[in-house]
Amino acid sequence: MSHATTSRTDAGTSRPEPGVDRRPLARRRRNRVLLQVACILITLFMALPIYLIALAAMSSRQSLQKFPLSFIPDNFSTETMQTFLQSTGILGGLINSFQVGVFTLVLSLLIGVPAGYAVARFAFRGREPYQLFLLFTRALPIVVLSVPLAQLFLQTGLYDSVLAVVLLHSALALPTTILITASVFLGVPRDVEEAARIFGCSPVQAFLKVVLPMAIPGIAAASIFTFVMSWNEVLGASILTLNQRTLPAQVLSSLAESPLAYRFAGGFLLVVPALVFIFFMRRYLTNMWGSTIR
């Protein structure tokens, strides 16, 4: 009974062979099509908003005031972006954001890599509590730290400086840095290190000459992650600064009184690094989250 009703779709192209059940094939083909449709729908949901903000940021002020807005880039203009970049605090914010990101990265690596190595290689007393301590600090909301830190920084004269934000961001990034580098070092075989020791390296030499080069890609991934976290963080940066704001903090604080074009341009500038970052990191993402989060 099944043979007579072979898939209707290819009835015109090929004659159904008797004795072959084509339904599984047809079902398979239908499933592939449904799979693609679902993937395309989700991709539209994820990508369309990014296209739209790029479109808005690249339109002239005039064409942003038209209604209805055009969905295709009909008059490309850098006017909106230029106006945004020239408004007060934006260029400085961009520089501050960059500085904060780089210093945060360096500081959290300096403190985090040795700690990650210790967690990966030694079964010292207190390793479990230490790891629990790291997980606990990661669960602390940023706002819990920023408000009191602002008061303390006001007293110590650190308030409204790049260093203040760097300290906060390093504290936030450090648990992740330690957990990621620990898992990276776990991936470097111990034998390699021991071989280096047998050939006469001191522990420090073995680490610097053998282990570290093998761990560099993973550590690079961790540091890009730190940079992005710092680039995106807005609440702490807004609370800890007044004039030395990072880019997100500057955009946030001028949100209420700024025109729409300013907000679109700001949003676009904040999104662009994400595109670049995920592009370079896409191979590492699952490994990083898969191995470090538990």
Place this chain on the structure above:
Amino acid sequence: MAAPDAPAAARPHVPPPGPRVRAPRRRGSSAALLLIAPSIVFMTLLFGWPMVSGVLQAFGGPEGLTTANFTRMSQDPYFWSSVGNTLLLIVVMIPIQFVLALAMALLIRAKPRGASAYFYIWAIPLAVSDLAAGLVWLTVFTDRGYLNSLLASLGMQPFSWLAYDNYPSMFAAVLIAEVWRATSLVFVIVVAGLQSIPKDYEEAAGVFGASFWNRLWHVTLPLLRPSLQTALILRTILAFQTFAVALALTGQNFPLVVGETYRWYTGLQDPNVASALALVVMAVSMVTAVGYLKLLRDQTEAAR
């Protein structure tokens, strides 16, 4: 110069007694402590110190300890609506995110044509901040934005999606923006979890005639439990911290608790009430995390 490394030299001759050959060596406790000491000092200074002074500040007043800050906090007209909004957002958002992320991960695992391109695009929001996500969706939902443009070109009436008197549409806008931004995180965690599950289990179930839903419910999901658990705790705690999405989309029309802390600190210049709010956020986050851990562990044990 360096002390001879006993374990390394002895290993070939003496087989390790325990079952775990690869157990980290017991030696070097002092070296390990030296290596982690800077992080402990740094974290204690930057977490411990502010936590203590934050608690003092929340209970601090002009004349000694007081609960006046909490009273002021709870009497603020925005406070209870910010609590309600935050909870409602979490309760509605988390299930949507998990179903969507699971579907996305299963789609990717089915290896459609162009899977790597899909993965890239679906992971992009992972690196987008909540402020940026709010601004991105503002282009869509604002009065003369792209959604209304679409409606107008289809001949329909534009609608004020973000107006304060249209609560459902305002909530939906914030929800969509947050789902857009934060589902990627769950997605990546679930993909990582799926990678660690051998396909054999599911194929075996398939051979015995289990349908897709049966395989998903009885084989894949139980094996994914650790990943889902981590994602759930992480997402809930992070969801309490959401605020810039709503601020970028609606201004003060859709207050969230952390946004209120920001407003008390910067706008109203009252660090004491801001600290009180921060303590509330922390308490709720901690209780949630512990609650999840307890609940999920109990269930795991019961299942065994």
